[in-house]
Amino acid sequence: MTYRLWYAQLDVVDTARRYLALLSNWKSEAPTRDRLFVSDFYFVNPSLLHLTHMTLDVRRAFTTLRVPKPEETFIQYPSPPILYNKMGGIQSQALHNLVGKGLLNVELVINDRYKLSDEGRTLAEWLGPQLILPNEKPILKFLIADFATIGRGKGGLREMTGLRRIGT
Numbered sequence: 001m002t003y004r005l006w007y008a009q010l011d012v013v014d015t016a017r018r019y020l021a022l023l024s025n026w027k028s029e030a031p032t033r034d035r036l037f038v039s040d041f042y043f044v045n046p047s048l049l050h051l052t053h054m055t056l057d058v059r060r061a062f063t064t065l066r067v068p069k070p071e072e073t074f075i076q077y078p079s080p081p082i083l084y085n086k087m088g089g090i091q092s093q094a095l096h097n098l099v100g101k102g103l104l105n106v107e108l109v110i111n112d113r114y115k116l117s118d119e120g121r122t123l124a125e126w127l128g129p130q131l132i133l134p135n136e137k138p139i140l141k142f143l144i145a146d147f148a149t150i151g152r153g154k155g156g157l158r159e160m161t162g163l164r165r166i167g168t
Helices: 014-024 033-044 046-051 056-063 078-098 106-110 118-130 134-145 156-161
Strands: none
Touching: 014 078, 014 118, 014 134, 033 046, 033 078, 033 134, 033 156, 046 078, 056 118, 056 134
16 A cells, blocks of 8 residues: 655645635735745744744744744754745645635735635635634734734845745
């Protein structure tokens, strides 16, 4: 019998689910594509948040979550920039699928902002508790409330996280 490992980071459907979870809970201004991709990256790889630069208040909020450090997890992670680049195509495909299905507000997408459309909000509400796994709730709240405040401005998010895509 052959076994195949599944990685949520490389699954288009799970990435679309994470986008729905993030965007249905996002409270501040609609995120840019870059911020959405970075937030998704840390949503699925919360241990790697230990390797980012954060303000003192944001670091305190993160510390209360008691997320294990990368070396304390079962998974052995590659460097964050390598994994982020590997996830790039999957993230783009999931985002295109959400736009194509009418689940995102197209007028905002044109301006590099991402927010659920009425259909997207309806789907997120219909999925209810299946959209966000119980162990994901604390990290989701952290990402949309505290982490969303770091790295404002051009290049700031990249500087704080060290994540950069080839060609951007």
